[in-house]
Amino acid sequence: MQEKPFRNDGYAKVTGRAAYADDYSISGMLHMVPVYADYVAAKNLAVDYSEALKVPGCVRVFTAKDVPGSNVFGQIEKDYPIIASDRVRSWGDVCALVVAETRKAALEAATKVSITADPVRAVLTIEEALKDNAPVVPSYGKSNIVVEHKLRHGNPDQAFDSCELILEEEFETQAIEQGYMEPESALCVPRHDGVIEIYGSMQHPFSTRRFTAALLGEPLSNIEVYTIAVGGGFGGKDDNAAAVCARAALGARLLKRPVKLTYSREWSFRETYKRHPYKLSYKVGFTSEGLVKAVKAKMYADSGPYLSVTPWVTWRSTAQCFGPYSVENIHADVYGVATNNIFCGAMRGFGAPQVNFSVEQIMDIAAHTLGIHPLGMRRMNMVKQGSETVTGQILDDHTVSLEEVMNKVVHAIGYRKKYEKCTFGKSENDELYGIGLAISYRGSSLGAEGMDFCSAIINGQFDGSILLETGIHENGQGSESVMMLILADELGVNLDRIRYRRSSTSSIPDSGTTVATRGTIMGGSAVVTAVRKFRELLSFHLAERLRCKPEEVTYHDDKIWGLNFAYSLTWEEAMRELYLQQVTPYAFGTYQAPPVSWDDTTGQGNAYFTYVYSCQAVELTVKKSTGKITLKNVVAGHDIGKAVNRAMVLGQMYGGITQGAGMALMEEFRMEEGKVVTDNFDTYKIPRMTDMPEMTGIIIENSDPHSLTGAKGIGEPALELIAPAIANAVYNATGIRSKKMPITIDPEDLNE
Amino acid sequence: MNSITINGKEYTIGEDQLEMSLLNFLRENLIMTGTKNGCEKGVCGSCTVTADNRAVRSCRMSMEKMAGKQIITIEGMEYPDGTLHPIQQGFIDAGAIQCGFCTPGMVMSAYALLLANPEPSREEIRKAMRGNLCRCTGYQQIVDAVELAAKRIKEEHLSVTAGCLA
Numbered sequence: 001m002q003e004k005p006f007r008n009d010g011y012a013k014v015t016g017r018a019a020y021a022d023d024y025s026i027s028g029m030l031h032m033v034p035v036y037a038d039y040v041a042a043k044n045l046a047v048d049y050s051e052a053l054k055v056p057g058c059v060r061v062f063t064a065k066d067v068p069g070s071n072v073f074g075q076i077e078k079d080y081p082i083i084a085s086d087r088v089r090s091w092g093d094v095c096a097l098v099v100a101e102t103r104k105a106a107l108e109a110a111t112k113v114s115i116t117a118d119p120v121r122a123v124l125t126i127e128e129a130l131k132d133n134a135p136v137v138p139s140y141g142k143s144n145i146v147v148e149h150k151l152r153h154g155n156p157d158q159a160f161d162s163c164e165l166i167l168e169e170e171f172e173t174q175a176i177e178q179g180y181m182e183p184e185s186a187l188c189v190p191r192h193d194g195v196i197e198i199y200g201s202m203q204h205p206f207s208t209r210r211f212t213a214a215l216l217g218e219p220l221s222n223i224e225v226y227t228i229a230v231g232g233g234f235g236g237k238d239d240n241a242a243a244v245c246a247r248a249a250l251g252a253r254l255l256k257r258p259v260k261l262t263y264s265r266e267w268s269f270r271e272t273y274k275r276h277p278y279k280l281s282y283k284v285g286f287t288s289e290g291l292v293k294a295v296k297a298k299m300y301a302d303s304g305p306y307l308s309v310t311p312w313v314t315w316r317s318t319a320q321c322f323g324p325y326s327v328e329n330i331h332a333d334v335y336g337v338a339t340n341n342i343f344c345g346a347m348r349g350f351g352a353p354q355v356n357f358s359v360e361q362i363m364d365i366a367a368h369t370l371g372i373h374p375l376g377m378r379r380m381n382m383v384k385q386g387s388e389t390v391t392g393q394i395l396d397d398h399t400v401s402l403e404e405v406m407n408k409v410v411h412a413i414g415y416r417k418k419y420e421k422c423t424f425g426k427s428e429n430d431e432l433y434g435i436g437l438a439i440s441y442r443g444s445s446l447g448a449e450g451m452d453f454c455s456a457i458i459n460g461q462f463d464g465s466i467l468l469e470t471g472i473h474e475n476g477q478g479s480e481s482v483m484m485l486i487l488a489d490e491l492g493v494n495l496d497r498i499r500y501r502r503s504s505t506s507s508i509p510d511s512g513t514t515v516a517t518r519g520t521i522m523g524g525s526a527v528v529t530a531v532r533k534f535r536e537l538l539s540f541h542l543a544e545r546l547r548c549k550p551e552e553v554t555y556h557d558d559k560i561w562g563l564n565f566a567y568s569l570t571w572e573e574a575m576r577e578l579y580l581q582q583v584t585p586y587a588f589g590t591y592q593a594p595p596v597s598w599d600d601t602t603g604q605g606n607a608y609f610t611y612v613y614s615c616q617a618v619e620l621t622v623k624k625s626t627g628k629i630t631l632k633n634v635v636a637g638h639d640i641g642k643a644v645n646r647a648m649v650l651g652q653m654y655g656g657i658t659q660g661a662g663m664a665l666m667e668e669f670r671m672e673e674g675k676v677v678t679d680n681f682d683t684y685k686i687p688r689m690t691d692m693p694e695m696t697g698i699i700i701e702n703s704d705p706h707s708l709t710g711a712k713g714i715g716e717p718a719l720e721l722i723a724p725a726i727a728n729a730v731y732n733a734t735g736i737r738s739k740k741m742p743i744t745i746d747p748e749d750l751n752e
Numbered sequence: 753m754n755s756i757t758i759n760g761k762e763y764t765i766g767e768d769q770l771e772m773s774l775l776n777f778l779r780e781n782l783i784m785t786g787t788k789n790g791c792e793k794g795v796c797g798s799c800t801v802t803a804d805n806r807a808v809r810s811c812r813m814s815m816e817k818m819a820g821k822q823i824i825t826i827e828g829m830e831y832p833d834g835t836l837h838p839i840q841q842g843f844i845d846a847g848a849i850q851c852g853f854c855t856p857g858m859v860m861s862a863y864a865l866l867l868a869n870p871e872p873s874r875e876e877i878r879k880a881m882r883g884n885l886c887r888c889t890g891y892q893q894i895v896d897a898v899e900l901a902a903k904r905i906k907e908e909h910l911s912v913t914a915g916c917l918a
């Protein structure tokens with residue numbers, strides 16, 4: 001494991017030299033800005049831009065009519081309007097694009113674009129959307145229910161009869177903005193050979209290429225998307241970031257000049273998809289000892305007008321519908337519902353935080369009701385080695401370490417002793433104290449939600465240096481550095497021999513999105529696959545020089561060794577030898593995720609090939625006089641298989657916890673009548689330095705047999721369980737249950 | 753004629769530039785793109801630079817207001833020979849960098865803090881830098897970085913002054 005923090009972009013980032021999309025400019029570059037309509041739902045959209053064209057410097061205004069290809073696209077359903085035509089389905093729809101010689105001129109011209117349409121009835125809540133007479137929002141299908149998942153395991157209806165305690169609880173979660181610090185931006189440059197080059201702030205170059213090719217009506221090979229520094233994504237820089245690139249590309253193609261489109265924070269908040277707000281209801285039956293016997297769950301997720309990845313988000317909620325617990329009898333029904341709110345899509349956590357917020361509170365409620373310790377309650381019900389999950393998967397082919405993880409966190413924070421000090425609403429002074437925790441498991445990578453494979457290329461140079469490239473995208477999380485560390489380790493070379501090659505969509509095969517905490521597990525495994533091939537090639541050609549058989553050649557200490565270390569070659573010598581033999585030291589490796597399975601009708605199958613096990617505990621105080629909640633201490637433990645870059649793993653934990661704490665305590669993306677009211681960080685508040693306590697991360701390493709490096713991942717597990725831990729701690733401090741986020745305590749309720 | 757000193761170099765401010773924000777002047781006129789635009793509303797801190805040794809949000813500062821001031825930007829922090837300022841080195845060594853978009857603003861806020869208070873406690877660091885948002889790191893390692901830099905400056909008798917002024 002790398003103890004000292006390693007980042008191949010550290011120097012560039014502390015000196016301000018790392019160039020993000022808006023930092024690029026090129027001579028002859030034009031500026032584009034989007035124009036929105038002040039409608040939430042409307043038809044007969046008409047755009048008049050004659051006045052805009054009169055603004056000095058304005059070059060062109062594009063509408064859907066100018067699109068050579070398809071103006072709509074999407075990852076699952078092709079329904080998202082890159083430029084809207086005829087219909088407006090949300091306040092974030094882009095209706096025209098203004099291009100001018102300067103940004104200032106473009107901004108001014110945009111104010112002169114006049115947009116008219118005939119408003120139609122907008123659907124703004126899940127309840128309204130489900131009514132029989134509700135207008136149908138999506139452009140496809142006949143209903144506002146855009147996706148429906150079922151899980152059927154055992155027979156809860158019957159099992160409820162024998163339960164000692166039956167809880168019926170409802171929970172509600174809010175829309176959340178990913179809040180990456182860099183707003184979307186793209187620079188698109190027409191190349192002399194007809195290719196459009198894209199330098200964009202996107203999470204997924206290949207998705208960007210698909211959106212752009214669709215809009216332009218051109219083959220994928222006509223578009224080359226480059227990886228550059230990206231200022232965060234957290235799931236949020238896929239569809240819209242791709243659309244931003246596609247729009248600039250449209251301008252570049254039609255005007256035959258470079259075009260830059262940089263978003264203001266307000267546009268970014270207005271247009272881009274959010275975390276799905278959920279309404280969840282649970283009926284859970286327990287034995288008097290606290291064993292969960294039966295569960296019935298129903299969830300509704302507001303998808304907004306466009307589908308994006310709603311089916312996948314809600315699928316994860318289905319597969320993980322009752323937290324990390326084994327339940328013999330469980331039924332769940334999960335629905336994605338269309339409305340005219342700003343649409344929802346991927347955000348770090350992806351359908352799990354909403355479920356965990358509910359389930360981890362239900363476990364505490366039951367424990368309190370039955371007079372059982374919350375830890376004992378969890379220990380009794382949690383998945384263990386060989387357990388069956390709610391999807392009928394037997395967890396016997398990797399280390400199921402949930403109990404170990406929970407024990408470590410409980411021990412580190414001193415949970416048992418501190419739990420005794422919880423005030424439950426009663427204290428002599430103004431301060432109430434609570435400690436709370438939550439546990440989770442998270443299926444790694446995509447699971448049965450998608451195609452899962454990834455490539456890596458090792459390109460040895462004849463002077464002994466090595467180029468590495470993978471299909472995993474650097475969003476700021478440090479994935480390039482992790483891939484380099486894995487290569488250095490597997491090849492036994494010094495890190496300074498390796499350079500990560502800035503990849504483009506034309507240089508490496510599509511390896512899927514860098515999402516679902518799959519970067520390290522999939523990319524790392526692809527690197528290992530490539531290394532194995534690379535070593536085989538080298539061993540074959542170098543064995544003679546090393547006076548041994550190819551299978552006896554070893555790689556370590558920055559050299560290549562023969563049997564018993566009698567002979568060795570430096571990398572410079574080895575690469576020179578290959579050159580003389582006219583052999584190219586090059587290897588391409590692809591890693592396919594182990595098989596998973598899923599039966600849509602029953603929601604049963606091996607949903608994920610492995611799981612990350614997690615526990616987070618938090619201490620907090622609540623002021624009786626004001627209701628103010630202050631976090632005091634957080635301890636997080638995660639079994640991530642193996643840590644490759646320790647400091648970065650911890651950074652992922654702390655960052656995830658902070659985003660989760662934001663969701664729990666302050667963040668709420670609000671709309672009024674479908675129009676965004678929280679459109680910048682003054683109204684949409686995310687945690688600041690003073691909102692966060694000191695945190696401790698515990699890395700637990702049970703090497704995973706499904707990952708060629710043993711490493712799983714940490715991006716999303718870090719975020720998905722601090723909110724219920726906080727909710728439980730708030731209850732333990734105040735005696736008040738918070739079934740809705742963000743959690744607020746009204747001091748009036750405390751004094752009753 | 754109005755002028756402004758940026759990283760030790762003097763620039764004249766044209767009449768037509770008086771209303772421009774310092775952020776746009778830096779990014780568009782000087783092509784110093786290290787200073788970032790995260791909100792253009794004075795609430796995220798990505799655009800932080802120092803003006804006469806105090807941290808300011810360059811997106812909210814007009815060139816007119818900044819006239820006559822000594823500005824240090826992220827580009828002015830390292831030494832002419834490429835050695836990093838101890839704060840910059842601290843960010844690398846504490847693992848305080850992820851996407852890096854907040855990093856220039858963070859470094860500049862930390863710089864203003866250490867000029868005013870060479871040995872801040874963790875609490876004081878958090879208070880002084882609360883105007884700088886970071887969505888990636890959860891701040892823990894950023895606080896570590898500033899603490900580490902302060903410690904090194906003290907123990908190794910390093911100068912706090914920005915590299916461009918050395």
Ligand code: FES
Pocket residue numbers: 788789790791792793794795796797798799800809810811812
């Ligand atoms: S860009 Fe100036 S404070 Fe955000």
Ligand code: FES
Pocket residue numbers: 181231232476848849850851852853854855885886887888889
């Ligand atoms: S490192 Fe990404 S915002 Fe701070």
